[in-house]
Amino acid sequence: MIASDRRDRRSARLLVVGADGGMRHLPRAALASLFDPGDLVIANDAATLPACLRGVHSASGEPIEVRLAGWVSAGDPTRFIALAFGAGDHRTRTEDRLSPPPLSPGDRLVFGALEAVVERPLDPPCLLRLQFLGDRATVLAGLARHGAPIQYAHVPEPLALWDVWTRIAADPIAFEPPSAGFALDWRTLAIWRRRGVDFATLTLAAGVSSTGCPALDSKLPFDEPFRIPERTAAAIVRAKANDARIVAIGTTVVRALESAAMAECGVRAGDGFARGRIVGGTQLRVVDAILTGVHQPGESHFELLRAFAPNELLERAASALVERRYRGHEFGDSLLVERTRAAAFA
Amino acid sequence: MPTDTNLKQLRVAITGGTSGLGLALVQRLTARGARVAFIARTARAVELIAKETGAYGIVGDVGRKDDIYPIALQVTGNLGGLDALVNNASSLGPTPLAPLADTECEELEQALTVNLLGPFRLTKALFGALAASARDRRGAVVINISSDAAVNAYSGWGEYSASKAALRSLTAIWAEEARAEGVAFLSLDPGDMDTPLHALAIPDADPATLKRPEDVAVEIVDALIAALPNWDARPIAARA
Numbered sequence: 153m154i155a156s157d158r159r160d161r162r163s164a165r166l167l168v169v170g171a172d173g174g175m176r177h178l179p180r181a182a183l184a185s186l187f188d189p190g191d192l193v194i195a196n197d198a199a200t201l202p203a204c205l206r207g208v209h210s211a212s213g214e215p216i217e218v219r220l221a222g223w224v225s226a227g228d229p230t231r232f233i234a235l236a237f238g239a240g241d242h243r244t245r246t247e248d249r250l251s252p253p254p255l256s257p258g259d260r261l262v263f264g265a266l267e268a269v270v271e272r273p274l275d276p277p278c279l280l281r282l283q284f285l286g287d288r289a290t291v292l293a294g295l296a297r298h299g300a301p302i303q304y305a306h307v308p309e310p311l312a313l314w315d316v317w318t319r320i321a322a323d324p325i326a327f328e329p330p331s332a333g334f335a336l337d338w339r340t341l342a343i344w345r346r347r348g349v350d351f352a353t354l355t356l357a358a359g360v361s362s363t364g365c366p367a368l369d370s371k372l373p374f375d376e377p378f379r380i381p382e383r384t385a386a387a388i389v390r391a392k393a394n395d396a397r398i399v400a401i402g403t404t405v406v407r408a409l410e411s412a413a414m415a416e417c418g419v420r421a422g423d424g425f426a427r428g429r430i431v432g433g434t435q436l437r438v439v440d441a442i443l444t445g446v447h448q449p450g451e452s453h454f455e456l457l458r459a460f461a462p463n464e465l466l467e468r469a470a471s472a473l474v475e476r477r478y479r480g481h482e483f484g485d486s487l488l489v490e491r492t493r494a495a496a497f498a
Numbered sequence: 499m500p501t502d503t504n505l506k507q508l509r510v511a512i513t514g515g516t517s518g519l520g521l522a523l524v525q526r527l528t529a530r531g532a533r534v535a536f537i538a539r540t541a542r543a544v545e546l547i548a549k550e551t552g553a554y555g556i557v558g559d560v561g562r563k564d565d566i567y568p569i570a571l572q573v574t575g576n577l578g579g580l581d582a583l584v585n586n587a588s589s590l591g592p593t594p595l596a597p598l599a600d601t602e603c604e605e606l607e608q609a610l611t612v613n614l615l616g617p618f619r620l621t622k623a624l625f626g627a628l629a630a631s632a633r634d635r636r637g638a639v640v641i642n643i644s645s646d647a648a649v650n651a652y653s654g655w656g657e658y659s660a661s662k663a664a665l666r667s668l669t670a671i672w673a674e675e676a677r678a679e680g681v682a683f684l685s686l687d688p689g690d691m692d693t694p695l696h697a698l699a700i701p702d703a704d705p706a707t708l709k710r711p712e713d714v715a716v717e718i719v720d721a722l723i724a725a726l727p728n729w730d731a732r733p734i735a736a737r738a
Binding site for chain 2: 199204229268289293296313319
């Protein structure tokens with residue numbers, strides 16, 4: 153439980169980096185009064201799986217920790233791509249974790265009442281494909297009972313599912329929380345509705361963002377399956393036609409919308425995969441502003457911001473975040489970056 | 499009664515699904531083709547009813563805080579979303595029923611935990627899924643099973659009564675707050691039924707004077723469908 157962080161939800165802060173290069177420091181609750189009538193805010197409503205399982209590798213008797221990291225077939229909870237570690241827990245930085253025992257196809261992994269079989273080890277060796285034994289209901293019951301949210305050394309207390317589900321969390325298909333969504337609550341959505349700010353969602357199975365395994369981290373993020381509802385696609389067309397802004401809550405929303413962007417205007421509704429990275433120089437076709445957590449230059453979440461604003465402005469923003477002691481990580485403060493107007497993006 | 503299959507796309511979760519009204523609701527909804535997940539405490543009973551009805555059975559106790567999210571995960575994971583939640587499970591407290599002056603504080607706490615906090619917590623955990631269904635124009639509804647004890651004072655029914663009155667109030671406020679999100683909230687009093695809970699409360703009641711849970715389930719399913727504005731459960735021929 154992370155009671156102290158949750159208490160801070162109400163006192164969280166927000167740095168707004170405007171399209172004109174200006175910066176404003178606000179309480180995050182002020183999010184409700186931002187944006188104009190007609191603007192469209194889009195969030196990722198994926199709920200998060202208890203994707204971390206600790207158990208035993210039957211063949212060796214060695215402890216093993218498995219972190220589910222990708223779907224073999226989106227929404228089928230019996231087969232996953234997963235990362236494996238040896239003994240230890242989240243209090244050790246992932247970089248310093250022991251390797252798992254050598255894995256061979258057919259090896260059994262036992263997590264309490266939940267059992268899995270290694271379909272095959274992948275490359276690099278900390279990656280594998282596994283299948284849980286049993287039908288959908290059995291596997292979900294096993295995950296519910298024996299799984300825990302994936303977490304990192306910066307939060308020492310064990311996380312519970314209620315810590316990692318955003319207020320809008322619906323389908324449990326993400327491996328890590330779409331954490332920018334922690335900034336949203338139903339009060340904010342109600343105020344936006346009254347003010348004529350539109351709200352819509354998409355669902356993207358947010359995956360593991362870093363593993364500590366350098367060979368693997370260079371491949372991240374994996375291609376992530378997403379679904380864009382018809383209503384959301386229609387709202388985007390409407391907003392674009394009215395010259396209103398599209399505000400993405402989190403990098404997952406940017407990745408989904410830009411992957412589904414069509415040549416003319418708007419996005420394809422339906423299922424797709426978010427592929428590749430968005431970085432400086434990536435042409436954004438849909439999103440006009442992004443709300444995200446506080447990240448360091450070099451992290452993929454920060455590098456994505458370079459598609460929104462010039463490096464010089466982001467450096468100033470990064471300095472301001474450090475100077476004013478904004479809190480990082482997924483339960484920290486927030487940053488809103490508006491896409492710099494083309495003329496200023498030299 | 500003709501079985502229509504127009505509820506095929508309907509996803510419903512029911513707490514307390516292995517006896518009484520909850521079981522009747524699971525049977526009624528699965529018979530009409532709906533996709534149903536139910537929650538109950540006893541693994542053997544859950545397994546049996548799941549097998550009999552084809553519904554997803556989830557073992558859990560809505561009175562335990564730590565069970566709530568694991569339940570929510572299994573509900574949405576199995577059904578792929580949620581259109582309707584029926585908070586039916588409830589606890590009568592110790593029997594024979596006792597006057598408040600003989601009631602231990604912990605017993606009142608326990609009744610509030612199961613009958614008030616349980617539905618509150620589960621609804622909160624599933625509210626994102628219900629709101630997502632509403633945004634998708636499917637509508638969404640939460641039905642909280644109430645009692646005439648929520649509004650009338652009956653000697654000996656203190657714990658149950660107070661918890662049901664609080665639940666009724668919670669339902670009314672939630673109905674106001676969630677309307678704009680498209681999630682409807684209903685408080686329904688099923689009346690006196692021939693159920694295990696009623697037998698515990700009034701062991702010498704004449705079953706002939708009590709409603710059958712199967713009949714009440716029909717009424718509740720009708721109310722549930724009526725609360726989903728875009729749901730047309732009529733046979734295709736009868737649609738306008």
